[in-house]
Structure formats: C-alpha cells, structure tokens
Amino acid sequence: MQAVLWSVLKLLIVLTFILLNAMLLIWLERKVSAWIQLRLGPMRVGRPQGWAQSIADVLKLLFKEDIVPSRVDKVLFVLGPIIAFMPALMVWAVIPFGPNFVSADLNIGVLYIAAIGSIGLMSIFTGGWGSNNKWSLISAMRSAAQLFSYEVPLVLALIGVVMLAGSLSLTDIIRAQQETAWYILYQPLGFLVFLIAGIAEVNRTPFDLSEAESELVAGWHVEYSGLRWAMYFLAEYGNLLALSALAATLFLGGWTAPFGLDFIPPFVWFLLKTYLFVFVAMWIRWTFPRVRIDQLMDLSWKFLIPVALLNIALTGIGITIFS
Amino acid sequence: MSYVRNVANVVATLLVGLRVTLREWFSRSITLQYPEQRWELPRGYRGHPVLLSDEEGKTKCTACGLCVRACPTDVITVKGAKGEDGKRVATEWVLDMSRCIQCNLCVEACKFDALAMSDRYELACYRREDLLYDMDTLLELGRGDGVAAITVGDKL
Amino acid sequence: MEIVFWITAFVVIASAVGVVTMTNLIHSALLLALTMFGVAVLFVILAADFLAAVQVLVYVGAVMALVVFGVMILQRGPMNLSNMPSKHVLGGLFAAIATMGFLFWGLGSTEWPVSEAAPAATTVEPIAELLFTKYVVAFEVAGVLLTVAAIGAIILAKEVRAGD
C-alpha cells in the first residue's frame, strides 16, 4: 500500500514539475524570441519581466468556451489532446533528476524513450484526422512522414551512446559518463544527429512542418481552442523539455557536476544542462526559416542516417581499439 | 567530395545566421512601452483638424465654406451668421471624425488661418456620437500644444 | 498485479472486438493500436520489458502509423461506412468457430511447463546473446529480407511515379 502511495506521490511530483516547467518554457520562449527580435516580450502581468504571463494565459484558456466544431469526429477530437499529453509525461518516468531520484530506473530506459516517442504521432493523427479539416489532414500526413524519417536517425544516434555505456539504463549511462567523460566529447557526430533529429521530433522550426503557420495555418490543432488547445501547447513544451533532459542525460552527464563543482546539488546541475538545450532549441527556432517537406526527408535519409551509421561504425572501431 | 563541401557550406551559413541572432540577443530592445512612454511627434503631424482662435479666444472662421468644399469626405458642417461688428462669424463648425481621413486639405484651403492640424492621435471612443466634434471642443483643442497649420509651399 | 492483468486483458479484448465491429476504418485502426499497446502492457506484467518496448516501438509506432497513414491517403467516400461488416455471416461464423476450436484444441493439448525460476532481472543481455549466437543466421536473414523488401517497394513506387 505504501509503495502505491509512494508511486502516486512520485507521479504527482513529476506531473507538477512538467506542468510548471512547460509554463515556464512558454514564458521563456516569448522572452527569448523578444530579446532576439529587439522586443521586450510580455511585461505587464507580473513584474519584473511579466513572469506571470503564462499563468494568466492558462487561466484564460481554462475559462474559454469549449468549442467542438459540428462536423468533427467527436471521439477522436476529444482524445487527441489527452493522447498528446501522455508521452510527454511518460518519458519522465525514466529520466534521473539526481543520483537516487528517478521514478523508475528501467533497464531498458533508452528503448523505452524511443517507444514512447513513437506514441506522440498518434495524438497528431487523432487530432488532425478528427478535426475534419483539410489543413489538419495535410499536417497529419506531414508529421507522419516526418516522424517515420526522424525516428530512425534518433534511435541510431542513441546506439553510439548505448555502445559506450554498455547499458540501456539512463542511470548506468550517467554513471559511465561519470567514470570517463561526457559523451558529447566521444560522440560529437552522434550528438549532432541527435540534436537535429530531436528538434525535428518535437516539431520545432526549422522542422515545424506539421504546424507551419504560414502554410497550414496551424496544422493539426487548427480547430482546437481553449483548454484542449492549451493541452496541445503544454504537451509541445513538455516534449521539448523531455528532449532537452534526454540530451543532457545522454550527452552532458546528466546530474553529474563538472570540474568538481560538487557543492551545487545534482538536481540543479540537471536543470542547468536541460535548460542549456532549451535555449539552443529556441535560438535555432528564431533564427532559421522552415525547410520544405521533401528537403526534410532528404536531410534525414541522405545526411542524418548515413552520418549516424558512420558514427556507429566509428564507435565500434574505437571500442575495439581502446578496450 | 562535393557532398562534403556542400554540407560544410550549409553548416557555415547556418552558423553565420546564428551569430546574427546571438548578437541581437544582447542588443538593446527598441520597444516603446506605449501608455507610459510616448512617441515624440514632429511638428506638423496630422492628427485631425482643429479651430484656431484669435487673441480674444474667438474663432477666426468666417464660415466661408472653402474647407467644406475642399474636404474629400464631406465631414465638415459649417453654419455662420452676421456677428456684432457686422462681419460673418461661424456659429457652428462640426467635424465628423468617423469619416475624416486627415488629409490636411481643409487647412490648406482656409484663407483666414482659422484651421490647423492637432497632433492628437488617441481618438477612440465608445459612442459614435462622441466622434462629432463641435466648435467649442475644436476651439479648445486648437489652443493646446502640438497644433500646426502647414499649407502648400510652406517650409517646415 | 492481478487487477492490472484483468483490466489490461479486458481492454485488449474489448478493443480487439471494437476493431472488428467499428464501421469507421480510422476508429478500427486506432483501436488496433490500443490492442497492441495493451499487449505491450501484458508483456510488462510478464517481466518482459524489452519485448514490451519493442512491441510499442514496432507495432504502435511504426506498423499502426503506416496503417493509419494508408487509410488516410486511400480513403474514399463517407468515413462512417468505410469498414462495413461482411455479408457472409454464415461463412464467417464457421471460420470463426473453426479457428476458435483449433486454438482451444492447441492450447488444451499442449503441456505448459511451469518454471520455478525467478524472471530474469535484465532481459536485454540474454536476448542480445541469443540473437548473436544461436539465432544469428535467422536474425541476419530476416534483416536481409527486410532490406530487399524495402528496396523492392521503393523501386515499385518510383517506377509508378516515373510513368505518370
């Protein structure tokens, strides 16, 4: 009984953490984009720097009318945002926040994350198809093609890390990095592939083709409003956060402290590294134009996958030589 | 080989782009926080026409109707009567701001220096009737700052 | 654990029935995904976590996405009539009963060995070892076969496009 309570508590902590961070990320995205674009961003709600803007927005969206357009497939339309939230939450089960601070230290952690990532597609399907809108249909097809293509390099990029660590468990991978060095040093190619494929996986510019507001208006969530839309939005930022946490864990040593700076708690290090990736993703988003769907495919099949395979081969050779 | 060179070129241009945004990231923002901070308007900014008054505070308008004829959108209504000194004086001068396109043609048409452009720009109001500015309002606004009458051939 | 099993089993069977009875093809396909997901949960209960992850990755992530993708592109006419039940009720009934009977016969006549050993703590290493030693030929052949199939599919698609 206590175990069950403990799991529920853990789940609640993780849930709160993600929701708060997703809201923080929304605020951060607006600020970062504003600073890059010579603007100030939100300033009014909450001083300084309009920190409460996301809270106000979420509250506003909560109280908005729940609009379900008349010709939609109601079941799918309602299910879409809920399914969207699921993978964003489930990923966090295996990500270690600190040495003994992980919800479930699965020994197949990396594989689990890859599997969860593939569920995300279902939410875009249900939402995009259920909306009964031509734009969202195109968007759903686009994201299907995109996720097929980017799942492969993403998993291939992870294989290098797994080969070095000799384990699929994220905790083991961090421990292995603690003994040697951060894997970004051993796996620069793998990291590059992971970064590009990861950004494509969470649908951010320059790969936000399924959303593409200048072409598809808003893609699969064009018919959504109010709370449902907010769930899609929070899920998007939850995914970004999860990806960043994963990158920090796999390539930057997770919660381990660099340069012997042990007095800062591991949890803080983990967050710092995660947010470093968040910033990079935002910086990229507000710099580049969007690529086209066929170019996106080209990038995956003609560049990322060969490079990822090369990385695996190099890693294999390296392991054979040095061990 | 050309594949590698192509990739290198792509990466190079992308890095150049990232450098631009990084530099601007740390440059000063140019946003004006509007209600608190305000734009400094140049002399001759065309807000909307107002009436100028003479030393005694009375209107210079003689209700000659030149402005009415010059106005492309027919927003000016003028009525005049003989004043105490026998000269014609405007008794009613109404501006319909809901249709005014702020083109300055009425100011240019006026031969009695009775009209000028105010630099007011916050013209929103809740009721349509409030957009009808009568003579007293326009005279009062004409006494404020930022009023200028610029006509054809003027130097600024 | 018992409760989780029964709930999962119910979900799997109910959604499997739904796959057959739904008249909307998309609903059927998504219910099939749910079935697959439920089976993955059953694998977790059996401590076969590697298998569960692969089940989700392959069946939910790839195969189901492909099915839904295909349905979306090729659908025709009103969606709620896209997956109508078959008119051959008698034949279907016979085939269903025959299959059921065969399965029950198979299940009943097999001797199920019950292992007293605790389930392996990690399943990844043993599976990897088996794949690369005992079953290496089968594993590689499957890989080659899939590659050939993929290339063949690409060639087919390419040729059709070139001819239009």
Next chain:
Amino acid sequence: MTSAKQELHREEMVINMGPQHPSTHGVLRAVVTLEGETVRGVDPVIGYLHRCFEKICEQKTWTQVIPYTDRTDYVAALTNELAYVLAVEKLMGLEVPERAQYIRVIMAELQRIASHLLWFGTFGNDLGAFTPFLYAFRERETLIDIFEKTTGARLTYNYIRLGGVRNDLPADFERETLAFLEKLEKGLEEYHNLLIGNAIFEYRTKGLGVLTAEQAVAWGASGPTLRASGVAWDLRKSEPYLVYDRFDFEVPVGQKGDIYDRCICRMKEMEESAKIVRQALEGLPEGDVVGKVPRVIKPPQGQAYAAVEAPRGELGCFVVSDGGIKPYRVKWRSPCFVHLQLLDVIARGELVADFIANIGSIDIILGEVDR
C-alpha cells in the same frame, strides 16, 4: 506494371487558401487544387478589398483624388500619388520647379526602400522565419519617422501635389536621411547573413517559381518580377520621368527568373535607390517646391497616361478630363493586379510551401489589386 499504374488512383483536393490565411498578404482567396502536397492549379479570387477607387475619383475634384490614391497601394503611397499627379500635370502642361522634382525623386526612392523592407520582412515570415521581419521593421521605422517629419503622416502621406510637393523638406532631413542610409547598409548586410545567404533560404527559393523572360513579357509583368527574368526594363531608365536621367544607377537584373532572383533583385534595388537618394541630396537645387498652379484646377479636355516605376512594377494612371473640376475617368494600371495572374503560371507543379513563397516573391498588395 501497367496495371499497377492504372490502379493507383490520385485524388485531388481543392483548398481555399484565404481570404483568412496568414500568408496571402491581405484578403486574397486562392482556390488551390492539390494532389497530395503538389499544386495542380491556382485560381486567385479577388475583390474582397474592392473600394470603388476609380469610381470615387469621378466624384471628387482633381485635388481631392490625391489622398485617395494613397489608399490603393498603401505600402508605397507616395508612388501612387506621383503617378496620378504626373498624369494630371501632363494633361495640364504644368511646370514643376526643379527642387520639387528632386524632392519627388528622393521621396519616391525612399518609398521604394520602405516598401522593399516590408516585403523582405513578410517574405521571411512566409518562409517561416519571423525574426528578419522585426529587423527589417527596425530600419523601416526610422524611414517612416523621416516621412512623418516631412509629410505629417506615417502611411497615407498626401504629400505630392499638382505642380510640386506640399511643403519643403524639414531642416535636418538630409542629415537624418544620410544616417538612415548608413543604417540601411548595415541592415542589408545583416539580412544577408541572417536570411538571404542562408542555405535553407537558398534551398527554398532557387529554381522554384521560374518565370521565363518570354512568359514575363507575355503576361505583362513589370518591375522586379520582370527584371528577375532577365529583362532590363525599368521606366526610370527606359522612359525617364522627373529627373531620373540625371542620376547614375544600375538596374539589377536576374538570370533565371526564380524566386531567389526576384529576392536578390529587390535587395539590390534597395542599394540602387540609396545611391539615387545620395546623388539627389547632393544635387538638390534651391527654390520653390510648388510651381504656378491655377486656383481652381480644371484641366483642358483630353486624356493623359503617366507611368512610374513603383516598387512593385509599372504603376500607370490614365486620366480623362471633360474640362470640369472633376476627372471624367481615372484608370489605374496596377502592377499587382497583373502579377497576381502569374501565380498559376509559376506555382503549378510545385509544393504548397513553394506556393506560399511564390505569393511572397511577387509582392502583391491587395489594396492595389482590388482598388
């Protein structure tokens, strides 16, 4: 194999892009036929912004028409005024003082820069890059401030008058304009680094939306859209009006006529315009800014056509007078209207994303298309 080809049924999807769509630059509705994501046909539907401009002109006096011209192509209001005023002056045979002519050139060229800056920003937006938009607006705001100081308005200037311009330039106009041109140079370099020189941008624009020189001429294209196809036709050079023949400037010409060329043409045009403004400021003569104009404007019976090189192409104004105080007819030859019909020619067979880039590359302003 043949049977497989026949069995593959291809379904076309008709999509209404607009009138409420973020990338149609106003209220344009494009009925797009799609096969998958490939555009199989474009049918632009116009008229959502129709305001009877030409008919209203017949109800207004010759002077009163000028503020209305501002509202057709609201991004380049000054060139609209110029086209109308030049046509009426031709009809009346008015003399325009030299200083006024120089001021008109300066303002028209600055207007071209302002318009192209806006185009650059929105085009980046069409491609999914939002940041260049705000960088372009940083420069454009400086320029609009200069306009505001000179004309009293930020968008609808009503500045160019029959026989000259409304008022002389403000005292520090030259200093501010030169400062702006320097800022623009830096800005253009930044835009190049950020967007135009970017590899993704090149992939998105090169070899797409190709308009050959023959097609461009046959469809009546003008301005940067025509010049990108390799036809060096610029009214400022080929049929000089005002005092354009006194300035030394190049006409940027593209080679392929694709989206990329159209972009480069516009970017280079900004540099050329800056050159013209610098020369005109240097040679700005003293004198009046308005010539002798009759009190009541009554052009003699007859007709006249005047065309100027507007930022978007040849902007023509045809006026007919019956000798009265109002125009008998005003006809607007709008470049955007002509270019809009090119959409089907250049976007067919490309992807939806390219269609958006194509709309952006011909730089349409719906206020001018519908009028």
